[in-house]
Amino acid sequence: CRVRHYKFNVVLKNTTKLCSSKQIVTVNGKFPGPTIYVREDDTVLIKVVNHVQYNLSIHWHGIRQLRTGWADGPAYITQCPIPSGQSYLYNFTITGQRGTLFWHAHILWLRATVHGAVVILPKRGVPYPFPAPHKEVVVVLAEWWKSDTEAVINEALKSGLAPNVSDAHTINGHSGPISSCSSQGGFTLPVKSGNTYLLRIINAALNEELFFKIAGHKLTVVEVDATYVKPFKTDTILIAPGQTTNVLITADQTSGKYLVAASPFMDAPITVDNNTAMATLHYAGMLATTTTTLTAPPPQNATPVANNFLNSLRSINSNTYPARVPLTIDHNLFFTVGLGINPCPTCKAGNGSRAVASINNVTFVMPTTALLQAHYFNINGVFTTDFPANPPHVFNYTGSGPSNLQTTRGTKLYKLKYNDTVELVLQDTGILTAETHPIHLHGFNFFVVGRGIGNYDPKNDPKSFNLVDPVERNTVGVPSGGWTAIRFRADNPGVWFMHCHLEVHTTWGLKMAFLVENGKGPNQSIIPPPKDLPKC
Ligand code: C2O
Numbered sequence: 001c002r003v004r005h006y007k008f009n010v011v012l013k014n015t016t017k018l019c020s021s022k023q024i025v026t027v028n029g030k031f032p033g034p035t036i037y038v039r040e041d042d043t044v045l046i047k048v049v050n051h052v053q054y055n056l057s058i059h060w061h062g063i064r065q066l067r068t069g070w071a072d073g074p075a076y077i078t079q080c081p082i083p084s085g086q087s088y089l090y091n092f093t094i095t096g097q098r099g100t101l102f103w104h105a106h107i108l109w110l111r112a113t114v115h116g117a118v119v120i121l122p123k124r125g126v127p128y129p130f131p132a133p134h135k136e137v138v139v140v141l142a143e144w145w146k147s148d149t150e151a152v153i154n155e156a157l158k159s160g161l162a163p164n165v166s167d168a169h170t171i172n173g174h175s176g177p178i179s180s181c182s183s184q185g186g187f188t189l190p191v192k193s194g195n196t197y198l199l200r201i202i203n204a205a206l207n208e209e210l211f212f213k214i215a216g217h218k219l220t221v222v223e224v225d226a227t228y229v230k231p232f233k234t235d236t237i238l239i240a241p242g243q244t245t246n247v248l249i250t251a252d253q254t255s256g257k258y259l260v261a262a263s264p265f266m267d268a269p270i271t272v273d274n275n276t277a278m279a280t281l282h283y284a285g286m287l288a289t290t291t292t293t294l295t296a297p298p299p300q301n302a303t304p305v306a307n308n309f310l311n312s313l314r315s316i317n318s319n320t321y322p323a324r325v326p327l328t329i330d331h332n333l334f335f336t337v338g339l340g341i342n343p344c345p346t347c348k349a350g351n352g353s354r355a356v357a358s359i360n361n362v363t364f365v366m367p368t369t370a371l372l373q374a375h376y377f378n379i380n381g382v383f384t385t386d387f388p389a390n391p392p393h394v395f396n397y398t399g400s401g402p403s404n405l406q407t408t409r410g411t412k413l414y415k416l417k418y419n420d421t422v423e424l425v426l427q428d429t430g431i432l433t434a435e436t437h438p439i440h441l442h443g444f445n446f447f448v449v450g451r452g453i454g455n456y457d458p459k460n461d462p463k464s465f466n467l468v469d470p471v472e473r474n475t476v477g478v479p480s481g482g483w484t485a486i487r488f489r490a491d492n493p494g495v496w497f498m499h500c501h502l503e504v505h506t507t508w509g510l511k512m513a514f515l516v517e518n519g520k521g522p523n524q525s526i527i528p529p530p531k532d533l534p535k536c
Contacts, residue, residue: 001041001123006034008048010056010114018167018175020146024113025052025105031173032140032204033103033116040098040123046090048082054150055081056110057534058090060118061242062101062226062474065443068092069372069494070529072442075107077497077513078372080536088534098122099226100200100244102140109503112149115142115204120226129316130222130231133198133248137189141212141239141262141277143205144168144175153507160347160354163504169208169262169277176278187279189260191251198222199247203239206503209265209436209477211298211305212237212245214281215258219247221312225473227445228321230314236298238265238306240438242475242501257282263297265306266436266480306436310451313471325447325467326421326487333414333422334456335359336391337437337478337500337510338429340407356508357500358407360391363509364499365411369536371513372495376526387412387512397429397455398481412512416490418519423449426476427456427483437505439484440475443496443516446488447472453482461485475501490516493526 013026027033038044048058059073071092072078082088098120105114117138122128143166145152156163168175176186191197199219203210213219213236222231223246231248239245260279276297298305315323337359344354356363367374367382374382416422424446426439447470452461465485478484499511518525 001039001043003043003045004038006036006044006046008046008058009051010048011051017144018146022146022148025054025110026113027116030116031113032142033114035117035119035138036103037119037121038094039121040094040096043091043093047087048090049087050082050084053084054110055083055107056114057081057106058103058114059106060090060092060101060103061440062244063092063118064095064097064445064492065092065494066095066492067494067523067525067527069443069496069526070533073106074442074497076366076368076370077495078370080370080373080534081107082534086534088532089530091530094120097226099223099228100202100246101226102202102204102244104204109149109153109206111204111503112143112145112206116140117200117202119200128222129228129321130248131196134195136198136200139199139201140172141201141203141205141210142170143208144170149206153504156504157507158347160344162355166206166208166275168275169205169210169264171260171262171277171279174279175275189279189281190284191281192284193251193254196248196250199249201237201239201245201247203241203243205241207241209238209240209438210262211265211302212239212262213297214249214260216253217249217258217281219249222246222248224313224471225445225475227472228316229471230316230469232312234309234312236305236309238309240436240475240477240501242438242440243473251283253283255283261297264300266301266303310477315447315469315472317469323447323469323472325449325470326489327467328421329423329487330420331389331416331422333424334390334427335424336361336397336427336429337439339505339508342406356407357505357510359510359512360388361407362387362412362512363407363409364511365409365509367411371413373529375495375515376529383411383413385413385415385515387414389414397427407509413495413515414512415515415517417517418490418493418524420490421487422490423485423487425456425483425485426478428478428480435502436477436479437510438475438477438501439498440501441488441496441498443492443494444488445472445474446476446486448476448484449487450485451479451482453479456483490514492516493518493524
């Protein structure tokens with residue numbers, strides 16, 4: 001193992017897309033930002049220098065950060081943001097992980113343009129558990145707004161209404177050859193007949209779950225969220241913001257161009273689906289006379305396609321890659337996730353009310369001191385540890401909702417002892433919108449042991465849990481009007497954020513954090529903070 005050094009200069013960059021130009025915040029002037037290449041066991045040192053007017057922080061999404069929460073990145077959770085003109089050295093070691101992850105800004109809506117891939121190769125000499133591809137390609141999916149994204153969310157917060165949806169999706173920065181402003185063309189993936197390719201697909205979009213497919217080619221799924229899965233073939237994958245998926249494709253056609261499509265799933269059911277992003281798979285050696293095969297993306301509400309994909313995901317669970325599912329549980333948690341409405345006398349557009357989001361009816365309030373610092377240095381008054389294990393009142397989550405959708409506000413954490421095991425059932429209240437919530441947990445991977453539509457039944461549903469080879473991930477969709485059950489072991493001391501990875505829902509308060517106490521043994525406590533940790 002070795003030490004890898006990166007320098008991230010956060011700078012403004014004038015960028016033109018969809019026939020309009022704006023200044024965007026970027027890392028090193030790139031959209032998407034630079035890819036970080038590391039190996040399992042490497043130590044990574046990334047110096048982030050903030051040259052823009054915003055405060056910022058960067059999160060290494062999915063990296064476990066064992067005992068190094070100081071490098072995790074969510075602003076006001078594990079660190080105070082890096083002020084304009086200053087820098088911070090993120091210092092962490094990759095332990096027990098290999099695969100595709102990504103990094104992104106973790107403050108305001110800056111991750112719209114501040115994101116990029118993290119590729120963790122296996123240790124030297126360790127092969128993939130699938131045939132080695134001829135080539136690997138990073139595919140970053142994202143969203144593009146013609147207007148400034150900070151203005152989009154600030155306007156929504158003022159009005160109490162939902163923010164404008166994006167103007168386009170992008171594949172490696174391009175919306176594609178068939179947009180009306182196609183002068184820039186789309187992303188092209190050159191292939192050679194007979195070769196296989198590993199696509200490392202990342203959904204870095206702010207608010208959109210996406211289907212991804214390639215005309216005329218099957219996708220063999222081999223990994224999600226940097227954990228290997230039992231390989232399976234599919235036409236279409238579903239990928240939520242915060243998720244990553246590695247697929248193998250074989251260039252088994254002989255000629256031509258094939259369209260690659262990323263199209264939205266469910267998440268804006270009222271909005272017209274007008275923004276499928278397109279890219280092109282291009283067989284080498286074929287000149288102008290090639291044909292393009294069109295692919296019809298799944299319709300926006302193609303729930304069977306989504307379910308079919310999700311139900312196929314299984315851990316490898318072999319001696320080399322065991323699935324260490326916790327079999328005894330210390331904390332049985334039941335969290336409702338969803339949207340609600342609170343009074344807002346100043347919100348004219350929202351008729352005196354505003355959209356809020358909550359977990360167990362608690363709308364999380366961001367502190368002004370980072371929670372990890374408050375915990376480590378015993379600073380009182382920053383948070384409480386009374387996050388409820390269950391919702392305040394039971395109701396029919398998916399039928400007619402409760403008359404009172406109001407939430408309480410607070411910076412509440414749920415406390416765990418080192419090595420405690422947790423089963424967490426996430427129940428969508430499905431009352432205001434038909435959206436899947438991609439819930440992301442920092443600091444851990446978890447096993448997705450069950451999933452269902454309707455109200456979770458604590459008597460019968462656990463009987464069908466998969467405790468043998470459930471998929472292991474860091475971000476999981478809680479289906480609209482349904483539930484997802486996860487299990488994890490709290491073997492990482494620190495303060496760990498959990499939130500919906502649809503940025504609009506996070507902004508509205510669909511977030512909370514776990515506090516994991518230090519263990520008593522060696523290597524079971526938080527390492528001391530670095531000297532350059534930003535101050536609040
Ligand atoms: Cu990728 Cu807390 O986020």
